[in-house]
Amino acid sequence: MRILIDAMGGDHAPEAIVRGAIDAAAEFGVQIVLVGRGEAILKSLSALGLDTLPKGVEIANAEDVVEMTDDPANVVRTRRESSMVVGLRMLSEGAGDAFISAGSTGALLSAATLVVKRVKGIRRAALCPEIPTKTGSTLLIDCGANAECTPEFLAQFAVLGSIYAQRVQGKAQPKVALLNIGTEEGKGTQLQKDTFAMLQKAQDMGILQFVGNMEARDVMSGQVDVLVADGFSGNVLLKTIEGTASFMSGMLKEMFGKNLLTKVAALFCRDGITAFKKKLDYREVGGTMLLGISKPVVKAHGSSDARAIRSAVRQAMEAANGGMAEALKEQVQALNQLTKPQSDETT
Amino acid sequence: MRILIDAMGGDHAPEAIVRGAIDAAAEFGVQIVLVGRGEAILKSLSALGLDTLPKGVEIANAEDVVEMTDDPANVVRTRRESSMVVGLRMLSEGAGDAFISAGSTGALLSAATLVVKRVKGIRRAALCPEIPTKTGSTLLIDCGANAECTPEFLAQFAVLGSIYAQRVQGKAQPKVALLNIGTEEGKGTQLQKDTFAMLQKAQDMGILQFVGNMEARDVMSGQVDVLVADGFSGNVLLKTIEGTASFMSGMLKEMFGKNLLTKVAALFCRDGITAFKKKLDYREVGGTMLLGISKPVVKAHGSSDARAIRSAVRQAMEAANGGMAEALKEQVQALNQLTKPQSDETT
Numbered sequence: 001m002r003i004l005i006d007a008m009g010g011d012h013a014p015e016a017i018v019r020g021a022i023d024a025a026a027e028f029g030v031q032i033v034l035v036g037r038g039e040a041i042l043k044s045l046s047a048l049g050l051d052t053l054p055k056g057v058e059i060a061n062a063e064d065v066v067e068m069t070d071d072p073a074n075v076v077r078t079r080r081e082s083s084m085v086v087g088l089r090m091l092s093e094g095a096g097d098a099f100i101s102a103g104s105t106g107a108l109l110s111a112a113t114l115v116v117k118r119v120k121g122i123r124r125a126a127l128c129p130e131i132p133t134k135t136g137s138t139l140l141i142d143c144g145a146n147a148e149c150t151p152e153f154l155a156q157f158a159v160l161g162s163i164y165a166q167r168v169q170g171k172a173q174p175k176v177a178l179l180n181i182g183t184e185e186g187k188g189t190q191l192q193k194d195t196f197a198m199l200q201k202a203q204d205m206g207i208l209q210f211v212g213n214m215e216a217r218d219v220m221s222g223q224v225d226v227l228v229a230d231g232f233s234g235n236v237l238l239k240t241i242e243g244t245a246s247f248m249s250g251m252l253k254e255m256f257g258k259n260l261l262t263k264v265a266a267l268f269c270r271d272g273i274t275a276f277k278k279k280l281d282y283r284e285v286g287g288t289m290l291l292g293i294s295k296p297v298v299k300a301h302g303s304s305d306a307r308a309i310r311s312a313v314r315q316a317m318e319a320a321n322g323g324m325a326e327a328l329k330e331q332v333q334a335l336n337q338l339t340k341p342q343s344d345e346t347t
Numbered sequence: 348m349r350i351l352i353d354a355m356g357g358d359h360a361p362e363a364i365v366r367g368a369i370d371a372a373a374e375f376g377v378q379i380v381l382v383g384r385g386e387a388i389l390k391s392l393s394a395l396g397l398d399t400l401p402k403g404v405e406i407a408n409a410e411d412v413v414e415m416t417d418d419p420a421n422v423v424r425t426r427r428e429s430s431m432v433v434g435l436r437m438l439s440e441g442a443g444d445a446f447i448s449a450g451s452t453g454a455l456l457s458a459a460t461l462v463v464k465r466v467k468g469i470r471r472a473a474l475c476p477e478i479p480t481k482t483g484s485t486l487l488i489d490c491g492a493n494a495e496c497t498p499e500f501l502a503q504f505a506v507l508g509s510i511y512a513q514r515v516q517g518k519a520q521p522k523v524a525l526l527n528i529g530t531e532e533g534k535g536t537q538l539q540k541d542t543f544a545m546l547q548k549a550q551d552m553g554i555l556q557f558v559g560n561m562e563a564r565d566v567m568s569g570q571v572d573v574l575v576a577d578g579f580s581g582n583v584l585l586k587t588i589e590g591t592a593s594f595m596s597g598m599l600k601e602m603f604g605k606n607l608l609t610k611v612a613a614l615f616c617r618d619g620i621t622a623f624k625k626k627l628d629y630r631e632v633g634g635t636m637l638l639g640i641s642k643p644v645v646k647a648h649g650s651s652d653a654r655a656i657r658s659a660v661r662q663a664m665e666a667a668n669g670g671m672a673e674a675l676k677e678q679v680q681a682l683n684q685l686t687k688p689q690s691d692e693t694t
Contacts, residue, residue, distance in 0.1 A: 134594065144528055147536045181491055181582040189494045189579055216586035220594040232536055235528040236580045239563035240587035247481065247567040248595045251626065255619030262619060265612035272602030272609060279598065 003316050004096035007036030007044075008065045008083040009103025011303045017102065018044040020309025025056035027310065030317055033096055035060045036083035060095075062086035072106030076114045084108060088115040091295050098296035098316035100287065102304040109145050112290055112297045119325055121332040124153050125292035126231070127299065128161065129238055130285050133222030139165055140219075141291060142231040143238045149230035151194035152339045154178070158199055159331050160291040161226035162208040167322035173209055174225035179233055180213035187213055191230060199228070201338055207331055216240075245280045252276075283308035286315035296320050350663050351443035354383030354391075355412045355430040356450025358650045364449065365391040367656025372403035374657070377664055380443055382407045383430035407442075409433035419453030423461045431455060435462040438642050445643035445663035447634065449651040456492050459637055459644045466672055468679040471500050472639035473578070474646065475508065476585055477632050480569030486512055487566075488638060489578040490585045496577035498541035499686045501525070505546055506678050507638040508573035509555040514669035520556055521572035526580055527560035534560055538577060546575070548685055554678055563587075592627045599623075630655035633662030643667050 005021050007014045014034075018041055021032045034041050038061045045053070053059065064082040066075050079085055084103050091099040092115050099116075101108050105127070113125055126142035141161040146153060158176050165174035178195055180188045185196055196213065203210040211224060216237055219227060229237065256266035256273075266273065278284055286308070287300035296319035300312040352368050354361045361381075365388055368379045381388050385408045392400070400406065411429040413422050426432055431450050438446040439462050446463075448455050452474070460472055473489035488508040493500060505523050512521035525542055527535045532543055543560065550557035558571060563584055566574060576584065603613035603620075613620065625631055633655070634647035643666035647659040 134597070147528060147534075179583065181494060181579055181586075187494075192579075216583045217590040217593075219587070220590050232528055232539075233580050233583045236526065236563045236583045237587050239528075240566070240584050241591050243564040243567050244588050244591035245595065246564075248592065248623075250481070251623050252599070255616055255623060258616075258619060261615040265615035268608040268612035269602055269605075272605055276595075276598050276602060 001317060001320060002031040002033060002096045003313055003320075004033045004035055004060075004087045004090055004099045005309070005313070006083045006087050006099070006101035006103055007034040007041050008062075009101040010300065012305060013102065014040050015044045015047065016305045017309055019048060020304070020306035021313070022048070022054050022057055023306060024310045024313035025054060028314060028317060029056070030313065031056050031058070032313070033058045033060050033090070035062050035087040035090065037061070037063060037065070060086065060090060066103050066107050068104050070104065070107060072104060072110045075107045076111050085111055085115065088112055088297075091297070092116045097320040098298065100298045100300055100309070100312045100316050102300035102302055102309070105144075105299055108297065108299055109290060112293045116293050116295050116297065118292050119294050119328050119332065121336050122156055122160070122292040122328070124156070125290055126157050126160065127288050128164065128291050129288040131219060131227070131238070131241065132279050132285070133220045135222035137285070138219060138222060138224055139169070139226045140234055140238060141226065141228055142234050143229070143288065144231045144235035145290075146231040149191065151191060151198050154191070154195040154228050154230065155198040155202060155335060155339050156292070156332065158202065158208055158210070158226065158228045159335050160328070161228065163324055163327050163331060164289065164291055164322070165225045167324050167327055168318050169225070171225050175211045175223070176208050176226040176228060177211050177214035177224040179216065179227055179229035179237065181215065183213045183215060185213070195228070198339055202335060205334060205338065207334055249280075284311060286311035289315070289319060294325055348664060348667060349378040349380060349443045350660055350667075351380045351382055351407075351434045351437055351446045352656070352660070353430045353434050353446070353448035353450055354381040354388050356448040357647065359652060360449065361387050362391045362394065363652045364656055366395060367651070367653035368660070369395070369401050369404060370653060371657045371660035372401060375661060375664060376403070377660065378403050378405070379660070380405045380407050380437070382409050382434040382437065383412070384408070384410060407433065407437060413450050413454050415451050417451065417454060419451060419457045422454045423458050432458055432462065435459055435644075438644070439463045444667040445645065447645045447647055447656070447659045447663050449647035449649055449656070452491075452646055455644065455646055456637060459640045463640050463642050463644065465639050466641050466675050466679065468683050469503055469507070469639040469675070471503070472637055473504050473507065474635050475511065475638050476635040478566060478574070478585070478588065479626050479632070480567045482569035484632070485566060485569060485571055486516070486573045487581055487585060488573065488575055489581050490576075490635065491578045491582035492637075493578040496538065498538060498545050501538070501542040501575050501577065502545040502549060502682060502686050503639070503679065505549065505555055505557070505573065505575045506682050507675070508575065510671055510674050510678060511636065511638055511669070512572045514671050514674055515665050516572070518572050522558045522570070523555050523573040523575060524558050524561035524571040526563065526574055526576040526584065528562065530560045530562060532560070542575070545686055549682060552681060552685065554681055596627075631658060633658035636662070636666060641672055
């Protein structure tokens with residue numbers, strides 16, 4: 001297996017990316033292709049005390065870099081030779097099995113859609129982070145790729161998420177829920193009402209296991225495997241978790257830092273504090289899957305360090321092994337007969 | 348000042364309500380009218396060791412009770428003699444300065460709108476909880492009263508929130524932000540884009556101080572006084588905070604309960620743990636204001652105990668003192684000229 005990595009994307013590129021890639025190659029025995037400015041990558045290697053490329057690691061030169069200020073919709077045209085676009089082209093042409101980038105989310109979404117293309121019949125690609133829960137994690141689909149959604153998009157997200165949970169996460173009968181402001185049928189806006197009806201039909205047809213509406217309050221209890229949301233409210237959900245966790249961690253730090261006794265208390269609780277941090281640490285989870293694209297694309301966190309990149313490689317390998325695209329074909333056809341898509345084919 | 352309280356609403360009614368009302372009357376020197384089944388209220392009093400009504404506390408008899416299973420839209424008709432509807436009628440007729448209920452949110456919203464009526468020119472009432480932040484609290488408007496919103500509704504919410512922050516919370520120049528999935532102008536769905544433009548005009552006209560979009564991640568940093576959202580995403584925000592806080596508190600409890608050393612650690616951190624809990628405790632804040640109604644109505648938490656009711660009374664007193672309705676008139680007229688409301692006058 002060969003994983004392509006955008007060596008130039010993210011706050012700590014290329015150093016952190018190169019280091020994470022080397023770690024992953026050594027640990028997982030996977031072939032890594034670092035896509036980016038050869039010179040900068042070699043410099044990062046020598047900063048790590050390496051004169052030559054380690055076993056399993058290659059470089060694919062790409063002279064340009066996508067900037068965070070670039071218009072996402074245009075990078076395929078304006079940044080043809082960027083590490084991101086070159087990497088996606090290699091993925092599309094079969095020079096690798098998955099692509100990882102910690103660069104601009106919008107640019108990656110747009111370029112992956114244009115270069116690697118969506119799975120046939122899928123109308124929108126979605127960003128799917130894993131939300132930490134009491135029992136493990138819940139896949140959120142979508143968290144911001146599509147601010148405006150139709151019921152058809154959401155029904156497709158449900159299928160995408162369900163198949164990912166099955167094929168990649170190894171969950172035999174994934175439970176799918178719809179994010180809503182109440183659990184009863186008939187809650188929410190017209191979007192949720194129409195989506196609820198579609199998901200119930202999909203359940204009746206055996207396409208997925210729909211367990212109904214879920215309130216934001218219950219997401220972290222871990223009762224479902226896949227949570228379907230429009231990109232706007234999914235984004236609000238994800239970022240509220242981040243904000244609340246950061247707020248509470250700050251209070252915790254203050255609590256333990258108060259005086260000598262509380263500092264001793266922190267020592268007593270060291271294992272618990274480590275477990276606590278680990279549970280909420282994106283670097284453990286990997287990145288955010290971009291589902292609906294015909295080959296696996298992983299968006300790594302913008303501030304990814306080597307450990308986050310290593311986790312993203314593991315995730316990309318699992319996704320590439322899952323064979324989602326094949327499993328999707330049949331289900332999407334069945335679903336599309338059900339949802340009668342509108343004649344909207346932008347992006 | 349006279350505060351009307353629905354003695355029969357909430358999980359712990361009437362006991363907790365009666366007790367909280369007595370505490371509030373004693374502490375704040377305010378007149379309290381307990382609306383509900385006289386017999387049940389007297390029984391609660393005697394359970395507290397009281398043979399007569401304490402100073403400052405009266406009973407207004409109402410034989411019926413709104414149930415959580417009642418259709419909210421119909422309670423004014425089907426539960427005419429319920430504690431909630433009788434209390435609201437008394438408020439409307441001037442027999443009290445504010446009304447508090449821990450009963451069904453939907454029923455309270457609907458009955459308050461029908462019985463007490465909205466402020467002239469205001470098109471929707473909104474539910475406005477206070478979100479705890481690093482520096483105090485941020486008023487969220489709306490958190491679920493209106494799942495479907497128009498830009499006009501949101502612009503009115505901004506004005507309602509801003510005037511509440513000024514008149515009731517004593518913030519001289521409240522900063523108003525719009526909940527969005529990015530900080531740049533042009534982010535979000537059409538609803539956010541159109542609302543952004545309207546709020547900027549309102550800012551130019553001196554109606555309020557609009558500071559732009561805010562991501563959910565930054566809400567708890569406390570940089571704004573009022574956060575405007577449609578009821579759907581506001582509800583997702585609020586409930587995600589609740590869910591994440593409960594998740595993290597659970598982990599914390601587990602951490603401190605692990606062994607003898609961690610239990611000792613908990614003792615060392617006792618003050619910090621108390622402060623931590625207090626910061627996230629709805630019982631300290633009071634209830635959720637129902638803004639846009641012509642007189643102050645407070646929705647207390649369904650599981651309110653006596654302390655929560657006491658806090659809700661304090662909040663109702665502040666709201667009644669604020670004289671919002673008068674301040675609103677002028678601003679709403681100015682705003683409505685700006686927003687050209689659609690001809691939608693349902694609910």
